[in-house]
Amino acid sequence: MSGAGRRRRVAELRPGERVDSIFVVARKALCSFRDPARGCYLALWLADATGQVKARVWEGASEIAPSVQVERPFRAVGTVEVFRDGLELNLERLEPVAEGDVHPEDFLPVGARNPDEMAAEIGTLCRTVSEPSLRALLESLLSDTDFLGAFLRAPAAKVIHHAYLGGLAEHSLEVATVVLTMAELYPSLDRDLTLCGALLHDVGKIHELRYDWVIEYTDRGRLLGHTVLGYQLIAERLTALAFPEELGYRLLHLILSHHGEPSWGAPVVPQTLEAAVLAHADLLSGRTRQFHRILQSAEEQKTTWTPYDRVLERYLYRGTTGGRQGRYQEPGDG
Ligand SMILES: [Fe+2]
Numbered sequence: 001m002s003g004a005g006r007r008r009r010v011a012e013l014r015p016g017e018r019v020d021s022i023f024v025v026a027r028k029a030l031c032s033f034r035d036p037a038r039g040c041y042l043a044l045w046l047a048d049a050t051g052q053v054k055a056r057v058w059e060g061a062s063e064i065a066p067s068v069q070v071e072r073p074f075r076a077v078g079t080v081e082v083f084r085d086g087l088e089l090n091l092e093r094l095e096p097v098a099e100g101d102v103h104p105e106d107f108l109p110v111g112a113r114n115p116d117e118m119a120a121e122i123g124t125l126c127r128t129v130s131e132p133s134l135r136a137l138l139e140s141l142l143s144d145t146d147f148l149g150a151f152l153r154a155p156a157a158k159v160i161h162h163a164y165l166g167g168l169a170e171h172s173l174e175v176a177t178v179v180l181t182m183a184e185l186y187p188s189l190d191r192d193l194t195l196c197g198a199l200l201h202d203v204g205k206i207h208e209l210r211y212d213w214v215i216e217y218t219d220r221g222r223l224l225g226h227t228v229l230g231y232q233l234i235a236e237r238l239t240a241l242a243f244p245e246e247l248g249y250r251l252l253h254l255i256l257s258h259h260g261e262p263s264w265g266a267p268v269v270p271q272t273l274e275a276a277v278l279a280h281a282d283l284l285s286g287r288t289r290q291f292h293r294i295l296q297s298a299e300e301q302k303t304t305w306t307p308y309d310r311v312l313e314r315y316l317y318r319g320t321t322g323g324r325q326g327r328y329q330e331p332g333d334g
């Protein structure tokens with residue numbers, strides 16, 4: 001951390017304070033002032049393991065901009081300011097940091113769950129699958145160290161939910177837990193098939209996202225999407241394993257339909273009971289995590305309401321006392 005003083009992380013930034021820290025430049029944009037005579041300023045999105053913060057360089061932006069490399073670490077010196085709903089860094093200095101001085105892992109968010117523990121849980125679930133072909137498929141994937149390593153390390157998203165290293169495995173296990181509960185309620189649900197679909201529905205994310213300095217889409221991921229990439233990955237395995245034909249279609253249908261609606265990226269809508277349950281379980285896990293993440297940041301900021309969330313198109317209410325003070329009165333009771 002040469003010359004950067006005490007490092008402040010994004011989540012620790014407070015209005016008015018001076019900052020001298022190392023961040024990764026996630027994005028940059030040279031923007032024109034409304035008054036063209038004033039030239040341009042440089043807008044940046046700086047990231048570390050705890051989040052992203054917007055930053056601006058007001059002076060000499062056109063000269064600095066070409067030397068600011070995206071997805072590389074930079075030492076940023078400036079002041080934290082409040083702008084609209086959030087915090088921004090007003091930068092005075094921005095200088096590159098030798099890559100040997102920092103480790104990319106330090107800038108990526110990591111999930112709370114231990115990867116070995118998740119691998120053990122996946123292994124335990126796999127051993128509950130009695131259908132021999134599905135069991136063989138899961139075993140072939142879990143014994144593939146490259147696959148398992150990538151599955152345990154990949155995030156489940158760039159931003160919205162489980163967007164941290166280990167997020168894919170964590171999300172897949174959550175979805176598996178939900179579908180197993182549904183299998184207990186509905187014995188007509190094919191438990192082994194739905195469990196297999198829950199664990200594998202998002203495997204395409206291994207190739208859809210990259211996670212070197214920041215979590216970002218790969219070119220292949222942006223062009224094809226994880227639904228199709230996951231279909232490809234599993235279809236190849238099915239061919240290699242001489243998988244039963246109809247069961248193979250049913251499993252691939254789970255992968256292709258798990259987003260539920262064409263407008264949410266599903267090439268086909270769920271047409272089996274297993275697919276309907278999986279699509280809802282997937283949404284439940286993703287949506288719950290999304291609310292949880294947004295409310296947690298309100299918790300840290302001690303605010304009653306969250307800032308407006310553009311993805312959910314609403315404010316979320318954290319409240320102040322958990323609703324346990326005062327006495328409820330019917331609206332209009334005076
Ligand atoms: Fe998905």
Ligand SMILES: [Fe+2]
Pocket residue numbers: 171201202282286
């Ligand atoms: Fe998912």
